[in-house]
Amino acid sequence: MAVQTPSVQPATLIAPPARRRRGGRARLTAVRFARNRLALFGLCMIVLLFVMAYGSPLFYKWSYTDLDFMAFQKPPSASHWFGTDQTGSDLFAMTMRGMQKSLVIGILTGIICTVVAAAIGASAGYFGGWTDRSLMWVVDLLLVMPSFLIIAVLSPLFQGTTWLLFVVLLAAFSWMITGRVVRSMTLTLKDREFVKAAKYMGVPAPVIIFRHIVPSMASMLIIDGTIQVGAAIIGETSLSYFGFGVQAPDVSLGTVIATGTPAAPSFPWLFYFPAGCLVLICLSIAFVGDGLRDALDPNSNRAKARTARKAKSTSKEGRTS
Numbered sequence: 001m002a003v004q005t006p007s008v009q010p011a012t013l014i015a016p017p018a019r020r021r022r023g024g025r026a027r028l029t030a031v032r033f034a035r036n037r038l039a040l041f042g043l044c045m046i047v048l049l050f051v052m053a054y055g056s057p058l059f060y061k062w063s064y065t066d067l068d069f070m071a072f073q074k075p076p077s078a079s080h081w082f083g084t085d086q087t088g089s090d091l092f093a094m095t096m097r098g099m100q101k102s103l104v105i106g107i108l109t110g111i112i113c114t115v116v117a118a119a120i121g122a123s124a125g126y127f128g129g130w131t132d133r134s135l136m137w138v139v140d141l142l143l144v145m146p147s148f149l150i151i152a153v154l155s156p157l158f159q160g161t162t163w164l165l166f167v168v169l170l171a172a173f174s175w176m177i178t179g180r181v182v183r184s185m186t187l188t189l190k191d192r193e194f195v196k197a198a199k200y201m202g203v204p205a206p207v208i209i210f211r212h213i214v215p216s217m218a219s220m221l222i223i224d225g226t227i228q229v230g231a232a233i234i235g236e237t238s239l240s241y242f243g244f245g246v247q248a249p250d251v252s253l254g255t256v257i258a259t260g261t262p263a264a265p266s267f268p269w270l271f272y273f274p275a276g277c278l279v280l281i282c283l284s285i286a287f288v289g290d291g292l293r294d295a296l297d298p299n300s301n302r303a304k305a306r307t308a309r310k311a312k313s314t315s316k317e318g319r320t321s
Contacts, residue, residue, distance in 0.1 A: 029295045029296060030295075032294060032295035033291050033292065033294075033295040036290075036291040036294055036295070038287040038290065038291065039287050039288055039290060039291020039292070039294075039295075040291070041284075041287060042283070042284035042285065042286070042287025042288040042291065043284075043287075043288050043291075045280060045283075045284040046281070046284045046285065046288065049099060049103070049277070049280065049281060049284070050103065052096060052099070053096050053097075053099040053100045053103060054100060056092070056093075056096050057093070057096065057097075060081075060092065060093060060096075062080070062090035062092070062093045063090075063093055064089065064090070064093040064094045064096070064097040064251060065249065066089070066090060066093070067087060067088040067089060068080070068084060068088040068089075068090065069088055070088075071084045071088055072084065072086060072087070072088050073085060073086050073263070073267050073270075075267075075269060076269055080092065082095060082269060082273045083267070083269040083270070083273075085259060085260065085263075085267075085270055086263065091256075091260075091269065091270065091273060091274070092273075094251050094256050094274075095253070095256055095273055095274045095277055097250075097251050098251050098252045098253040098254075098255065098256045098274060098277075099253060099277055099281070101163070101236075101246055101250065101251070101252040101253075102233050102236055102237060102252050102253045102254075102278070102281070103233070103281070105163070105166065105167055105170070105232060105233070105236045105252075106229045106230070106232040106233035106236065106281075106285075107229055108164075108167045108171075109167050109170045109171045109174065109228065109229070109232035109235075109236075110225045110226070110227075110228035110229035110232055111225065112167070112168075112171035112175075113171050113174045113175040113178065113225075113228045113232075114175075114178065114221050114224060114225040114228060116171065116175045116179070117175040117176075117178035117179040117181075117182055117221075117224070118178075118182055118214050118217075118221055119209075119210075120135055120139075120175070120179050120182075121178070121179035121180065121181065121182025121183040121185075121186065122182055122183070122186045122209045122210075122213050122214055123135065123209060124136060124179075124183045124186075125182070125183040125184070125185070125186025125187045125190065126186055126190050126205065126208070126209055126213065127205070132183070135179075136180075136183070139176045139179055139180060142172075142173060142176050143176050143177075145173070147173035147174075148235075148238075148239075150173065151169045151170065151173065151239060151244065152239065152242065152244040154169060155169065155239065155244045155245065156244070163246055163250070166236070166245060166246070170232055170235055170236060171232075174228060174231065174232065174235075178221075178224050178228075181220070181224075182217065182220075182221075185216075185217050185220070186209075186213055189213050189216055189217070190213065194212060195208060195212055195213065198212055219292075219296035222292055222296065223289055223292050223293050223296065226285055226288055226289035226292060227289055229285055230281075230282050230285040230286060230289070233253075233278070233281060233282060233285070234282060236252065236254065237252065237253050237254035237257070237278060238254065239254065240252045240253070240254025240255045240258070241254040241255070241257060241258045242258075243258070253274055253277065253278050256274040257271060257274050257275055257278070260274065
């Protein structure tokens with residue numbers, strides 16, 4: 001009597017469960033994000049603004065350093081899309097240059113703030129003891145300091161150097177609240193079974209922090225990163241508006257807005273075009289952050305409302321059928 005052996009599926013045709021779960025979660029997050037029209041609008045606007053800021057200098061005939069002595073404070077036209085200011089500088093070229101600086105400064109500051117907050121907050125919550133007390137003392141000290149005034153006092157000392165030092169100054173006073181939130185979440189996560197199992201297996205503490213604890217709060221960190229980008233752009237623009245940020249001959253949105261503010265009643269294009277770009281950037285980032293929150297957190301109010309509407313429509317269709 002012949003014995004039939006069961007056919008075995010090749011191992012290469014079966015995806016690992018962990019990889020399937022990660023791929024399924026990423027796909028579900030993308031689908032939830034795509035359903036949010038405001039989030040898609042914000043993402044498209046950010047991409048469009050990036051393309052405009054870095055692509056327009058390649059074909060636009062005016063540079064932000066060029067002066068047109070035949071056009072002083074001229075309104076928008078085919079030659080000068082956003083008009084010119086009192087020195088004959090092309091406002092469109094200056095606005096695009098300002099967006100380059102503001103976008104890069106905002107993104108770098110947001111990334112640095114999120115990384116620093118995750119590292120310090122998770123370390124304080126995981127190790128506890130004197131490490132927790134020391135790091136939280138630094139956090140409390142930085143929280144009570146008037147960050148705007150400190151940056152305004154220190155920024156003139158770095159005039160003539162790279163603008164990356166300005167990014168470091170902004171990031172140094174923007175991570176503390178997120179660090180406290182990460183510490184509180186770490187105090188809860190370090191008692192979970194997967195963290196205890198890694199600790200009993202002899203996994204080093206830094207590996208546990210950055211491979212097990214920090215990824216467990218990735219959704220919160222992503223959302224906080226988008227918020228930090230918007231806050232950094234507003235902070236940089238405010239400091240540049242008062243003369244403490246990006247220095248001449250370079251420009252940012254803050255310096256362009258500050259230059260056009262006194263003449264705004266008579267020549268409104270000097271103020272409304274750069275200010276409108278700033279508002280559009282901040283709104284787009286806010287929409288993306290709101291969409292990420294709803295996509296990564298299925299318990300958000302908007303996700304619950306969408307699920308309730310879907311269940312209601314399904315039950316209504318069932319009754320009609």
